[in-house]
Amino acid sequence: MNPTEIYDALAEIAAAPFDPNEFPFAFAEATDAAKAAISKLRGSTNKSDLPGGVLFNRKFHYAPALAGLTDVTLEQLRNSKKSKTSKPAILIATDGDTVAAEHPSSGDTLHCRFDEIGDNFGFFLPAAGKERYRAVEENPIDVKATGKLARLYDALITANPDWATEARRHEMNQLMMRLIFCMFAEDVGIFPDNQFSRLIFTHAGDRGEEAQATIIAAFRAMNLPKGKRDGLPFWTAELEYVNGGLFAGQIDAPRFDVVAFRYLREASGLNWREINPDIFGSMIQSVADPKQRSELGMHYTSVPNIMKVIGPLFLDDLDAQIHNAWDKPKGLQQVLDRLSGIRVFDPACGSGNFLVVSYRELRARETRVLKRLQDVTANTQAPLFSAIPITHFYGIEIADFAAETAKLALFIAEYQANAAFAEVFGRRPAALPLKDAANIRTGNALREDWERVCPPPADGQEVFIAGNPPFVGSNFQTEDQKCDRDLLFKAEFKSYKNLDYVAGWIYLAARYAEKISGVSFAFVTTNSVSQGRQVSTLWPRVLQNLEIKFAHSSFQWKNNAAANAAVICVIVGVAGKNSSTKRLFSDGIAAEAGAISPYLIPMSPVYVEGASPSLFDLPRMDYGSKPADGGNLVLSPEEMEEIVGEHADAQRFIRKYLGSQEVVRGQTRYCIWVSDQEAHDALEIPPLRKRIEAVRRFRQESKNPATIPTAATPHRFWFTGPAVQKHAILVPRVTSERRPYLPVEKVGADVISSDLNQVLYDAPDWCIALIASRLHLVWIATVCGKLKSDFRYSNTLGWNTFPVPKFTDAQLDALSASALNILKCRWSLYPKTIADLYDPEKMPDDLRAVHRENDELLETMYIGRPFRNDTERLEKLFKLYAARVKALGAKGGR
DNA sequence: AATCCGACAATCG
DNA sequence: CGATTGTCGGATT
DSSP states (O other): OOHHHHHHHHHHHHHSOOOTTTHHHHHHHHTTOOHHHHHHHHTTTOOOOSTTOEEETTTEEEEEOOTTOHHHHHHHHHHOHHHHHHOOSEEEEEOSSEEEEEOTTTOOEEEEEGGGTGGGHHHHGGGGTGGGOOOOOSOHHHHHHHHHHHHHHHHHHHHOGGGGSHHHHHHHHHHHHHHHHHHHHHHHTSSSTTHHHHHHHHHSOTTSTTHHHHHHHHHHHHTSOTTOOTTSOGGGGGSOOOOTTTSOSOOOOOOOOHHHHHHHHHHHHSOGGGOOHHHHHHHHGGGSOHHHHHHTTTTOOOHHHHHHHHIIIIIHHHHHHHHHTTTOHHHHHHHHHHHHHOEEEETTOTTTHHHHHHHHHHHHHHHHHHHHHHHHTTOOSOOOOOSOOGGGEEEEESSHHHHHHHHHHHHHHHHHHHHHHHHHHSOOOOOOSOOOOOEEEESOTTTSOHHHHSOOOOTTOOEEEEEOOOOOOGGGOOHHHHHHHHHHHTTTOSOOTTSOTTHHHHHHHHHHHHHSTTEEEEEEEEGGGGSHHHHHHHHHHHTSSEEEEEEEEEEEOOOSSSSOOOOEEEEEEEEEOOSOOEEEEETTEEEEESOOOTTSSSSOOOOOOOOSSOTTOOOOOEEOBBOOSTTSSEEOHHHHHHHHHHOGGGGGGEEEEEOHHHHHHTOOEEEEOOOTTTHHHHHTSHHHHHHHHHHHHHHHTOSOTTTGGGGGSTTSOSBOOOOOSSEEEEEESEEOTTOSSOOOEEEETTEEEBTTEEEEETOOTHHHHHHTSHHHHHHHHHHSOEETTEEEOOIIIIITTOOOOOOOHHHHHHHHHHHHHHHHHHHHTTTOOHHHHTOTTTOOHHHHHHHHHHHHHHHHHHHSSOOSSHHHHHHHHHHHHHHHHHHHHHTTOO
16 A cells, blocks of 8 residues: 555544544554454454554554543553553543544644544654655665655656656656756766756756756767757757667757755766665656555565576576686687677566666676786777677566666666776776667566567577566455466466466566577576476476576575565576576575476476375364454453353353364364354343344455355355364464474364364374374475475475375374374473473474474385485485376376 | 465564 | 464365
C-alpha cells in the first residue's frame, strides 16, 4: 500500500458513520495490515488493557472515548502499561466527533475532527510501519541526490499537473534524465566546469521565471552540432553537442515555480562526480514512483548478489580463459574477440544494475587484456578504443522512468570505464557526442518477444541473460499478473497456476536459450521455485533441452536498504546440455557435481509429484481441523476460563486445541467445538452465541467463494477431520530447520488438532518411528516446500511419496517398540517440551541415543546397515521412488 | 473436497 | 532491533 492508498482508505473511514467497535479494525486495514493479522487482532493478539481498546502490537493502541473526552482517553492510552510494553507507533482516541492522537516516540500530538482523518494521513503513516524505513545507507551523495531529485520531481508535478498524466510521463522522465546527465557531465569534465548550471542560472531569472524556455533552448542546442544552431539564443553556442539518443526526439520542459527552481539549484550544487551508477540507478527509480519511495530500494539487487549471478554465468570462465592465455598473444586476442561478441540481456532490468555491473566487469577485463597484450608483444602503440559497446547490453523494463534510468546509468558507466581506460593508456575515446544508447525496451517482459528485443547474434557469439525478476507467490498475484501468466503458460503447461510470477522469466529464458545457440541464463529468484510443488510443474519443461550448470542454494535476501524484503533466494544457471562439471554454491563455496537437480541437490533430476494415497501403502494422513473463523472459535486459556467461570454449561462445548506451536512448545489453547445437533444448545450461551455470530459475519465477507457457504454453519469448523477413536499422531506443518529430527506427538481422542498439523488418526505407532527418523527428515527437507528455509511438512508431497521397503510384521513391531522408546524417553524428561529437547545445542544424550537406535533399526531395514550420510540416504530414497513410480505407471497408474 | 504457499508476520530476548 | 520461528486463510486443483 502506498501513501496515496492509505490516504484514500482513511478518507473513506472518515466519511463513514463512526462505530467505536469496528473503527480500530477499519483503521488497521487502512494502514496496510494484512487481513489475517486483523483476524488475529480480533482474537488473541489484541493486548489492550483499556475498556473497548484495541492494541495492535507496535502499530497502534486505540481506545474509544466518551463524548468530548478524547483527551482523557489519550491520557489513559499514554499511561497504559500495555502501551509501554508493546510500543505502538500511534496512540489514538476518538468519540467519533474529534480525534486525539500521539506518536509516543516523539511526543507529537494531533487533534482534529473525525472527518479530517484522511487529510492527516501523514500523521498516521507510522501505524503502517512507514516510519521504520530509514534512508538507504549508501553512498551519501546517492542519498542526497535521490532526495533532491524526488523533491524536484514532486515540485514540478505540483506546478504542472498536466505533466503527471500518462501521456506526458515519458517526457517528464526524459527531462529528469537529461537534467541528471547534465549535472553529472559538468562535474566530471564532460562539459567544461559548471557550464550547464552557469548558463541556466544566468538566463533563467532569479525566481526561475525563464527556466522553462532556458532549459528547452539548452537541450535543443545539445541535440544540434555546434554551428547549426540558428534560431536558438546566442548563449547556447558554447554548449556541447551531446545527442546519443539522450537528447534526440521531442524536447520540452515544464514550467518551474519558485520551489521547483530552488530544488533544481540545490541538485546542481551537489557533487555528482562520486555517484555510483550500479546503486544510484535503483535509488533514483524511487523518484517517480511513490510506491517505490516507501520501499526505498527494498528490491534492488546488491552488487555481491549480482556477482553471485554473473560470476558463474560468464566472468569465471572468462577469467580462466585469460589466465590460460596470459603469455600467449594469440590467446589474448581470442579473449578480446570473445569479449567484443558478448551480449548481456536483463529482461527485468529495472534501472539497469545487472547491466551496469556486467558492463563494468567486462570493460575491466578488456582493459587488463589489452594492457597485457601490449606488454607481451612489446607494442607501445596504445589501443584506440574499447570493442565492448553499450549497444550490446539489452533490457526490458516495465516502468518508463526506470528504463530511462538504465540507459543513463550505462552512459555514466561507459564514461567511468573510459576514464579507467585513460588511466592505463593515457588516452580515451571522445566523450561527446554520445554514441548509441543501450537497448532498453519499455514493456512487459512476459509479453514482449525477447528475440526482437535482443536479436540472436552471429554464430560463435554469446548471450548471457541475467537478472532479478519480481517474485509474486501464486496467492498474491494481481489480476494483470495472472493474465500474463495465463497467456504465457497455457500452451505448454497443463497446470501452472501454482507457479510464482518469477517462473515466467525462467520459462521464457529457457525458450530463448533452447532456440538460439550460445545462450545461458541465470536469475536471482525466490527459493520457492526450487521447492515443493513448483519443481515438478516448472522444471521438466525448462530442462527438456537444457540443464542446470550452476546453482546457489538458499540465502537470505539482503541489500543496503533499511527495510529488507523478507525472502530467501536461490540462483539457478541454465544452458544447453554438455558434459561440463556443474557447480553447486552454498554460502559462496562451490562444490563440484556431475549434475544438479532442480531441488538444488547434486543429482540428476527426479521430479516428485504430490500423490494421494500413499505410493507405498502407508496409512492415510489428513489435515487437522481448519477454523477459518476470524479467530472467534479459538480461545486462549484466559478466555476459556472467563467463559466457563460465568457459564459452567459452556464446558461441554470446549475442547483442547493444538496447532504447531502448542505441539512444539507444549502450550495449550482451547476451541469451541459444537456438533450440528448441539448447535441450538450452544447458541443459548451468550458468549458462545456472540462468537458464533462473529464467525458467520467473518465467513460471509470472505473473498474465498468456498468460505461463504460455511457461514450457514458458523458453529462448525470450516473443515473437520474424522472422529478419533483412540489417539492421533500430530506432525506440525511448519517447524524450525535447526532441529535434528522432525517433531511428532501422540495425543488422546479428546484433543482437536488444528490445520497447522498433519494428523494420522488412530494410526499404528510405527508411523512415529518413520516420521521421527533422520531418513524421513532428509526426504521432507528435499521434496517438500519450505517456509523461508524451515521445514514444511506436506502429506501429498512428503508422506505419501516417502519410499519404504515392504516391512514384515516383525519389523513393524520392532519399529512400534522403537517409537515407544522415543516417547518414553521424552516423558521421562517432562516438563521439557519438544522445542527444548530438540534444540541442536541442548538435545539430551539419552534422547539422542534412542533416536540413533531408531535410525539404525529403520535404515537396516532398507539396506542391511545404517546409511553413511545424507547423500546416500537421498540417493536410495530417490531410487526407490523412481522405481515405484515406474512400476505403478506400468500397471496403468493410479 | 483438500491443500501449499507467503519480496511474510509475529514474537522473543 | 535483529534473530528466530511458525499463524492463518485464500487460491487453486
